[in-house]
Amino acid sequence: MLIQMIANDPAHKLVGALEANGIPAVGSDAGTPAGVGQLGVTITDHYASIARPDTVTLDFTSAAPSLEHLEVAAKAGAAIVIGSTGFTPEMEQRAKELAVKTRTVIAPNMSIGINVLTKIVAEVAAILKDFDAEVIEIHHRTKVDAPSGTALALGRAIATARGQNLADQATFGREGITGVRPRDQIGVLAIRAGDAVGDHTVIFGGTGERLELTHRSQSRESLARGAIRAATWLVDKKPGLYTMREVLGL
Numbered sequence: 001m002l003i004q005m006i007a008n009d010p011a012h013k014l015v016g017a018l019e020a021n022g023i024p025a026v027g028s029d030a031g032t033p034a035g036v037g038q039l040g041v042t043i044t045d046h047y048a049s050i051a052r053p054d055t056v057t058l059d060f061t062s063a064a065p066s067l068e069h070l071e072v073a074a075k076a077g078a079a080i081v082i083g084s085t086g087f088t089p090e091m092e093q094r095a096k097e098l099a100v101k102t103r104t105v106i107a108p109n110m111s112i113g114i115n116v117l118t119k120i121v122a123e124v125a126a127i128l129k130d131f132d133a134e135v136i137e138i139h140h141r142t143k144v145d146a147p148s149g150t151a152l153a154l155g156r157a158i159a160t161a162r163g164q165n166l167a168d169q170a171t172f173g174r175e176g177i178t179g180v181r182p183r184d185q186i187g188v189l190a191i192r193a194g195d196a197v198g199d200h201t202v203i204f205g206g207t208g209e210r211l212e213l214t215h216r217s218q219s220r221e222s223l224a225r226g227a228i229r230a231a232t233w234l235v236d237k238k239p240g241l242y243t244m245r246e247v248l249g250l
Contacts, residue, residue: 003030070099200215
């Protein structure tokens with residue numbers, strides 16, 4: 001989808017394409033699997049050969065390869081936009097150290113709507129301090145990490161707005177006789193079913209009322225458009241680690 005959108009937008013130019021070693025598409029033209037015809041860009045499995053200071057890489061792989069690509073990008077001075085999730089705390093720390101050596105955007109969700117939701121959720125959490133907060137996410141059955149990076153980001157937004165640490169307040173599932181819900185607990189629950197692109201709902205439950213805020217991704221196009229917008233924004237920035245909220249001016 002990223003290749004399709006870039007190929008159809010005269011404001012951008014595809015200059016490289018990367019696949020994992022051993023994938024049959026390596027060596028073919030990048031436009032072929034994208035269904036947009038020949039683009040004159042050969043798919044490679046060697047990122048260092050295409051990472052240059054005058055390029056922006058769009059990385060939607062997974063945590064471990066994304067960190068490897070960030071290492072290469074930092075060394076080469078190539079800008080990079082990472083949308084992968086599933087980073088361990090140690091990987092997150094290493095990513096922060098590397099990101100400031102080049103121009104980097106790392107975000108668990110590139111869609112404009114989700115980033116607006118994250119801002120709104122923080123504002124609501126600060127206002128409704130006495131309301132119970134729960135985050136529910138639904139993704140396709142092939143997603144390998146849970147909860148989603150976006151759900152965790154929403155949880156962190158709630159915790160930060162209330163002067164808390166998500167790691168101290170989060171519960172990631174309930175079963176059996178759990179007892180009365182702790183007042184400051186933040187529930188983060190993951191559902192995996194079918195081909196759901198990604199739904200996120202934040203519930204603020206009070207006495208006699210409940211506020212629900214929901215974002216639904218109807219296709220991955222919202223993620224692709226946000227990533228390309230981030231890449232465009234990042235081109236002339238100074239080295240540093242940026243967020244989608246900065247990209248969108250939120």
